[in-house]
Amino acid sequence: MHSLITPADERTPVTVNRYLLPNEQRVILVRKHPAVLIRPIVFLILGLILAGVLTEFVGVYSGWALLIIWVLFLVDLFYFIYQAIQWWVSYFVVTSHRFLETSGLITRRVNLMPLAKVTDVVFERSFQGRVFGFGKLHLESAGQFQALNDVDHLPYPEQLYLEVCMLLFPGGTGEDRGDD
Numbered sequence: 001m002h003s004l005i006t007p008a009d010e011r012t013p014v015t016v017n018r019y020l021l022p023n024e025q026r027v028i029l030v031r032k033h034p035a036v037l038i039r040p041i042v043f044l045i046l047g048l049i050l051a052g053v054l055t056e057f058v059g060v061y062s063g064w065a066l067l068i069i070w071v072l073f074l075v076d077l078f079y080f081i082y083q084a085i086q087w088w089v090s091y092f093v094v095t096s097h098r099f100l101e102t103s104g105l106i107t108r109r110v111n112l113m114p115l116a117k118v119t120d121v122v123f124e125r126s127f128q129g130r131v132f133g134f135g136k137l138h139l140e141s142a143g144q145f146q147a148l149n150d151v152d153h154l155p156y157p158e159q160l161y162l163e164v165c166m167l168l169f170p171g172g173t174g175e176d177r178g179d180d
Contacts, residue, residue: 023097033134137154137164
């Protein structure tokens with residue numbers, strides 16, 4: 001089984017490294033599952049088909065109509081490229097002290113939750129998640145609002161869930177910790 005815990009000699013991407021504290025060690029680092037790109041891919045394919053059909057329908061007799069059709073397709077193509085780059089620069093990171101989710105190309109967003117604040121972790125896999133191989137973690141804290149609550153489209157969901165649980169509950173015996 002492939003471990004999500006990354007060895008110390010692997011380089012952390014710059015888009016993540018700038019948000020890590022000097023005393024923090026990266027434990028888990030994953031991108032969201034590529035399934036987040038399904039909708040942009042479908043729009044791109046439908047846009048190409050529509051542009052082709054409209055080009056055939058309009059024919060070569062209307063230059064302005066052809067120009068508008070293909071400019072609209074280029075907008076669709078740029079939307080796909082933008083979404084793909086957004087996916088590429090976004091990460092879910094678990095460090096020795098906190099959970100981080102970095103996202104955004106133009107506007108950078110970093111959501112975090114300290115490990116010490118997590119009281120419960122809920123694992124969820126929708127039908128689509130089971131088909132494509134992704135899941136969702138819901139991180140709960142003791143009645144406080146946290147910037148990072150839900151992390152969806154996570155790859156290797158069962159393995160990630162187990163590794164997060166081992167990090168949060170290091171004893172791993174399943175016995176009550178006696179925190180009552």
